[in-house]
Amino acid sequence: MAINDDTLRLARKMRVDIAKDVNATVRKQVQAWVRAWDELHDEWSTALMDLATTRDDGQWPSPWEIARADRAQQALAHATDKIIDLSEYLGVTVRDALGNVLDTTQVAELAMLQSELPTVDAYRAQVGARWNRLNPDQVDAIVRRTGDTITAATPRLTAAAQDTMRRTLIRGVAVGDNPRKAAADMVRRVEGAFNGGLTRALVIARTEMIDAHRVAAWTARQMNPDMYSGWVWTCALDTRCCPSCWAKHGQVHDISDVGPADHQQGRCTAVPVARPWSELGFDMPEPVSVLPDAQERFWALPQADQVKVMGPARLTALQAGVPWEALTARRLTPGWRPSWTPRPVADLWQFLPTTNPVGV
16 A cells, blocks of 8 residues: 555545635525525514414413414415425535536546556556546436535425424414514524524535545546555544544455445545556555554644543543444435444443443
């Protein structure tokens, strides 16, 4: 494994470049949701003022009264229509950005592979000429797959946001003798419920764009099997990374594996591993990989940063002797791919060696 500083630099650059496209798409979503609420605000203000003045005992209307309130039901219907439109816009903006993401992936995948080869320009150029890029049909298939996944997810997004707004209406507020204030409080609560759909939309956008990148990298490896011995799971190893990603860092996978299969919105990277130099016809010693060791890096952190990554209870379990690899667990999520996520703290203690006297 000849991963070197240049390889890691290229991997970081790829993450940054893809993040730019992802963040640009996220900004478009946020702007669209803000505009949508601006259009709905006055209608909701009027409807909620009506509800706040429905009764003369200072109480919020009952669910039955809310169900019969035309303005409130109309506002809810219009908000639902807006969320449906925003869901469609989500698919459009993600698909529009995928061309750049897939191009970045292919350029970076080849550059990382070449960086692990001997510094012989002619040979690196030859490898570049032989390296098979994704053809238009393969690119279209990845874009379609991403669009189909988003289309399948958006009905749940719409239903969840609609249900949250409806429950917010029913829960109500204490009206007392100030219906105007009660109505204003309810507008803020409904806006929060409406924007819960935005939170879900952003998770979908980030996750599916990054997964499209990973599928593109996997496809490239399948098309050039004679150049790879596999890929290695790499994590940024900073305090923003979760315990699962720290634990998976450094694991070597076969090129047939799609990954890294980290959690939603995960930032981990599959760094390609070129075949050994001896298999490529070079009679020279191959340098040792400089990929950082996750455990060495973690235990060298200040304790405050260790707590930021693990949390106090999980850190205590590690210090007690729970093995590093127990930090991560495979999770099945309906409607989404399997992923590796942090193992719950309560489940960690079962991995404590029996010879260790420290317990819960």
